[in-house]
Amino acid sequence: MTTSVISYRQALHDALRSAMLRDENVFLIGEEIGLFEGSYKITAGLLAEFGEKRVRDTPIAEEGFVGAAIGAAMLGLRPVAEIMTINFSLLALDQIVNHAAKIYGMFGGQATVPLVIRTPGGGGQQLGATHSQNIELYYAFVPGMKVVAPSNPADAKALMLAAIRDDDPVLVLENLALYNTTGEVPDHDEPAEIGRARVTREGTDVTVVAYSRMAALALRAAEQLAASDGIDVEVVDLRSLRPLDRDTVVASVRKTNCAVVLEDDWLTYGIGAEIAATISDGAFDWLDAPVRRVAMAEVPLPYSKPLESAALPSVDDAITAIRQTLDAVARRR
Secondary structure, three states: OOEEEEEHHHHHHHHHHHHHHHOOOEEEEEOOOOOOOOOOOOOOOHHHHHOOOOEEEOOOOHHHHHHHHHHHHHOOOEEEEEOOOHHHHHHHHHHHHHHHOOHHHHOOOOOOOOOEEEEEEOOOOOOOHHHOOOOOHHHHOOOOOEEEOOOOHHHHHHHHHHHHHOOOOEEEEEEHHHOOOEEEEEOOOOOOOOOOOEEEEOOOOEEEEEOOHHHHHHHHHHHHHHHHHOOOEEEEEOOEEEOOOHHHHHHHHHHHOOEEEEEEEEOOOOHHHHHHHHHHHHHHHHOOOOOEEEEEOOOOOOOOHHHHHHHOOOHHHHHHHHHHHHHHHHHHO
């Protein structure tokens, strides 16, 4: 298998282009995705290649163009709607939650909604409290939706391809801090399996469960701990938030006997709480210490760079939590 080292941004672009070449029913819709080539340049060159019929610029009206995309999907097309940031998806929340997610079930499978909503989120860019959120929980909470959260370029491409081919509405969560990261990406166009986590680093001492930016951060923390302390960390990248691969998480914790959960969102009622409950249900008798969770500060994210950095979870926060967990294990033994 041949691979190329490309950016997360380029991987998303390549997935969109590949899907459009493969299926003429795939089209893109969103604000400034055509002439301006997207706020983050994911759609660069696609208007020139595919034309205005398949790369459609819209007014600044998320509820309107997401609703139009839902209608197009019901009639057999495969729209990919770009929402400039996940924060603006709140303006289309009724369309996504009450229509896209429910149409198939409400009408007994007579209509499907093969819609992809791709949108970046996350802090660290000094964009202020209303532009720096990770609110993927809103959508992972809703039956009828699928939510994927790639942490690296290879998964960005493979999960986007899978989302476009899926007959259910899929939200593809991108993270602004990941766009310029690079990695090896297979040159083929094979889609990933939605709903399948991946162990991205094998280990024996502790399991770290994370997704999106935090899955990349978990790998950095693991390598630092291996070099400094000889601690062998196993990293589970969820990749998919709905459906959630509980089996892979539980199997890993049963092997290592302890777990730390990282998330780039608020702690209370979060995805980390769901993972902790999953571990309690499936691996309680294997645990040698309580599940520890790391999340951002429960505040609207500050604009000030020092305050923003202090509010977001860091590699040091992950390392501290892992050490505290292993200390608790040692005390019990």
